[in-house]
Amino acid sequence: MSRHAVLSAGSAAWRSLPCPRSELRLDLTLGCGQSFRWRETSEGHWTGVLGGQVWTLTQTDDRLWYHTYSMQPAAGDGRKKPKRAAVVKQEEPGEGQVSEVVTPVQDRKDQEALRDYFQLDVPLGQLYREWGNKDKHFRHTALTFPGSDVESTLRELGFGYRARFVQQSAKHILDTGGPDWLESLRDVPYLEAQSALRTLPGVGLKVADCVCLMSLDKPGAVPIDTHVWQIARRDYLPDLGSGHRSLTDRVYRDIGDFFRQLWGPYAGWAHSVLFCADLKKFQRLKPEEQLKAEEESTREAEEEARGKGAELGEGGGEIAVKRKRERT
Secondary structure, rough: OOOOOOOOHOOOEEEEEEOOOOOOOOHHHHHOOOOOOOOEEEEEEEEEEEEEEEEEEEEEEEEEEEEOOOOOOOOOOOOOOOEEEEEEEEEEEEEEEEEEEOOOOHHHHHHHHHHHOOOOOOHHHHHHHHHHHHHHHHHHHHHHOOOHHHHHHHHHHOOOOHHHHHHHHHHHHHOOHHHHHHHHHOOOHHHHHHHHHHHOOOOOOOHHHHHHHHHHOEEEEEEEEEEEHHHHHHHOOOOOOOOOOOOOOHHHHHHHHHHHHHHHOOOHHHHHHHHHHHHHHHHHHOHHHHHHHHHHHHHHHHEEEEEHHHOOOOOOOHHHHHHHHHHO
């Protein structure tokens, strides 16, 4: 053959079977130094011999792709040709590649050969969880290899300090039970789901409530940040959390309970309306009279902040005003 198959050249000559990377990593399995009949012929493509055939393997996130080559007898060779039709696929002018027209029966046999060779019927994810539960060292190793580059990749994509939490939370979820564990939180009470989500690295009350409201069918969850705290104090409870300079867990729960009592079981939906209505990019949708009233309310809040700043000392009022402007 003139060159090895590459999936990016076109998938017509390739076949595939379901196989997520969590169950098989070709780069680790075939490149670990304990497999001697395979070599990497292109990036992510491995060519070797299995069951009397030459194969090229590669994979995507959820499928194992394979290409088999027809064996052509040498001139004068008295051996019979295989019972599969061989065709020549033109890749480039003057260059051809031997491919096959494979029957469904042969394709099933090829898939069975791959499944047997890589033991794909063994539930590797379940074994990892069992081994991790029994052996803390294995658990730590499995959580950091492979995938130790995930955090750096996420940082390159703009996740910033959240990259570490995303990676750690994903591993924690897989170790806890995977997607089934997350799905199970739909069927438990809101506070129980919130508490379970907070076991994930970097997940606090607000993020947990965002997931509860938007993904776990908990319409009573009210995500609260400093912006919502400002809305609550400006329009509902002027003295709420007045003794605190930051949004504490206690103040967070007080605001959420107040809105749940006011709005009922769909408080999270009502919260979303007020939150969006307060964003600058949506101000053009409001009547002019309402905008003037809100501007007046903002000026009063700034004057109040300056007054409190005077009590804190020189410059305190200006800082408080700037913080309020940033939140809006």
